[in-house]
Amino acid sequence: MKRTLKEVAEFLGAILVGDGSNEVGGIASLRSAKSGDLVFVEDEKNLQLALQSPATAVIVGEFAGRQAQQKPLLVTAQPRLAFARSAAFLGGASAFPSGVHGSALVHPSAKLGKRVTVDERVIIRENVTVDEDTWIGAGCVIGPGVKIGCTCRIHPHVTIYPGAVLGDRVVVHAGAVLGGDGFGYVRDSKTGRYEKFPQIGRLEIEDDVEIGANSTVDRGALDVTHIRRGTKIDNLVHVGHNVDIGQDVVIAAQTGLSGSAVVEDQVIIGGQVGIADHVRIESGAILGAQSGIPSKKVIRGRGVVFWGTPARPIKEYLKELAILARLARKDAE
Numbered sequence: 552m553k554r555t556l557k558e559v560a561e562f563l564g565a566i567l568v569g570d571g572s573n574e575v576g577g578i579a580s581l582r583s584a585k586s587g588d589l590v591f592v593e594d595e596k597n598l599q600l601a602l603q604s605p606a607t608a609v610i611v612g613e614f615a616g617r618q619a620q621q622k623p624l625l626v627t628a629q630p631r632l633a634f635a636r637s638a639a640f641l642g643g644a645s646a647f648p649s650g651v652h653g654s655a656l657v658h659p660s661a662k663l664g665k666r667v668t669v670d671e672r673v674i675i676r677e678n679v680t681v682d683e684d685t686w687i688g689a690g691c692v693i694g695p696g697v698k699i700g701c702t703c704r705i706h707p708h709v710t711i712y713p714g715a716v717l718g719d720r721v722v723v724h725a726g727a728v729l730g731g732d733g734f735g736y737v738r739d740s741k742t743g744r745y746e747k748f749p750q751i752g753r754l755e756i757e758d759d760v761e762i763g764a765n766s767t768v769d770r771g772a773l774d775v776t777h778i779r780r781g782t783k784i785d786n787l788v789h790v791g792h793n794v795d796i797g798q799d800v801v802i803a804a805q806t807g808l809s810g811s812a813v814v815e816d817q818v819i820i821g822g823q824v825g826i827a828d829h830v831r832i833e834s835g836a837i838l839g840a841q842s843g844i845p846s847k848k849v850i851r852g853r854g855v856v857f858w859g860t861p862a863r864p865i866k867e868y869l870k871e872l873a874i875l876a877r878l879a880r881k882d883a884e
Contacts, residue, residue, distance in 0.1 A: 552576065552641055556608050556623050559589070562640050563633045565610070569623030575607050578638045589625075589641075591634035610634050664701065682719070694730070700758070712770065718758035724786070726765040730754040733769040733776075733792025733810060748772060750792065757781075763788060763804065772810070785822070797834070809846075825860075838862060 557571030664683035688707035700719035712730030752771025763786035821840035835853030843860030
């Protein structure tokens with residue numbers, strides 16, 4: 552969708568320097584930019600490179616000042632963030648023609664909002680609700696009683712188990728499974744055999760959550776698994792039953808969260824982190840890649856980086872490594 556620079560600047564709350572009537576229709580890197588594109592720079596050293604590129608306009612930081620240049624500028628305190636927002640603004644028109652593909656199976660009791668798109672071979676069961684402007688990609692299976700909000704993007708071959716609730720603007724990438732049974736069993740001490748513990752809870756996902764490809768999120772055993780507003784989950788992440796994830800949490804690939812773990816707001820979790828059952832990660836903590844958190848452990852410290860297994864503050868962890876290295880050198884001598 553083409554927009555004038557004046558429209559983009561107003562949307563971003565940026566200061567426009569130059570001709571606002573020029574139109575842009577996409578975003579690009581400095582290397583691949585062409586006429587009609589927006590680019591961005593975060594530091595002064597790349598400003599000239601951006602100005603010499605074929606791009607129509609440049610999103611810049613306040614370091615660029617407000618003097619006219621050979622290209623129009625959009626001046627803002629956070630150029631990278633403004634660039635991301637402009638991408639969504641320029642792509643505001645739906646890329647998907649609305650309607651239900653002839654090969655899709657939609658139960659008569661399902662309610663589809665305006666401009667909903669249902670692609671090939673989708674199965675939508677009874678009493679499903681899908682709100683306006685949502686896209687459901689090819690091969691998805693949406694179980695009975697599922698509720699999906701507006702402007703969601705459900706990519707191909709996603710499976711959503713019965714009763715799950717998704718808020719608005721949720722993005723679920725290909726192959727993800729939402730609301731499946733948790734891994735819960737009871738051992739018979741007499742026979743040594745395992746019997747399944749009931750998995751009859753719910754899964755609730757709030758607005759603006761993104762879930763990566765081939766990730767799995769289990770529903771609660773008896774209560775609810777909850778992912779709160781704005782959380783971003785990478786590919787190949789597993790979220791166990793009864794887990795409660797706060798707002799604006801970021802979880803990198805191949806991380807696993809065991810049952811009943813609690814992750815509070817604005818936590819950052821690196822790749823391949825293992826979080827055991829009933830762990831609590833308090834607001835703002837940062838878990839480094841491949842960290843391990845034992846059962847019932849509490850991690851607290853806003854902005855503190857934790858590393859290792861068991862995870863501890865990185866300064867402590869590095870100090871221990873240094874001591875081990877000195878001991879190893881002494882042994883070698």
